[in-house]
Amino acid sequence: MIEIKSIYKSFEDKNVLEDISFTFENGKTNLIIGQSGSGKTVLMKCLVGLLAPNKGEVLYDGRNFLTMDKKEKKSLRREMGMIFQSAALFDSLTVLENVMFPLDMFLAVPQTHFLCSVGRVKIKSCTYTDLSTISVGCNGNPLRCRLILHHGY
Numbered sequence: 001m002i003e004i005k006s007i008y009k010s011f012e013d014k015n016v017l018e019d020i021s022f023t024f025e026n027g028k029t030n031l032i033i034g035q036s037g038s039g040k041t042v043l044m045k046c047l048v049g050l051l052a053p054n055k056g057e058v059l060y061d062g063r064n065f066l067t068m069d070k071k072e073k074k075s076l077r078r079e080m081g082m083i084f085q086s087a088a089l090f091d092s093l094t095v096l097e098n099v100m101f102p103l104d105m106f107l108a109v110p111q112t113h114f115l116c117s118v119g120r121v122k123i124k125s126c127t128y129t130d131l132s133t134i135s136v137g138c139n140g141n142p143l144r145c146r147l148i149l150h151h152g153y
Contacts (some may be wrong), residue, residue, distance in 0.1 A: 001026050007056035016042045
């Protein structure tokens with residue numbers, strides 16, 4: 001279960017999140033919806049630690065993510081899977097570089113593990129291809145490959 005309690009986040013003099021509280025229950029589909037610019041992405045980034053809220057708590061099964069040290073956060077991130085809007089893929093990088101980019105930040109995953117998993121998501125033939133040259137329908141495959149590597153499947 002993920003709980004957010006009284007989250008506040010501002011950038012300079014602009015308040016983006018003000019007193020946001022919610023519980024995401026295990027096994028249920030949870031939605032975050034709102035108008036453009038309403039803070040959905042900022043909230044998600046606060047949930048996973050890419051941004052630190054100015055105030056409030058982010059609890060994962062009762063564990064406060066905001067007070068964890070770097071090692072504890074890294075361990076908790078191994079339990080997460082994340083895909084951001086617009087797939088967060090970089091068209092200037094190869095498929096391999098796109099898959100490895102976030103994994104290099106959070107985990108020590110050798111490229112050999114990547115090469116073993118790419119066959120499972122049918123992208124082995126385009127591993128060293130620039131992302132800009134593969135079809136739009138294949139863009140989700142590097143994301144699935146990230147999740148497979150991240151969770152060790």
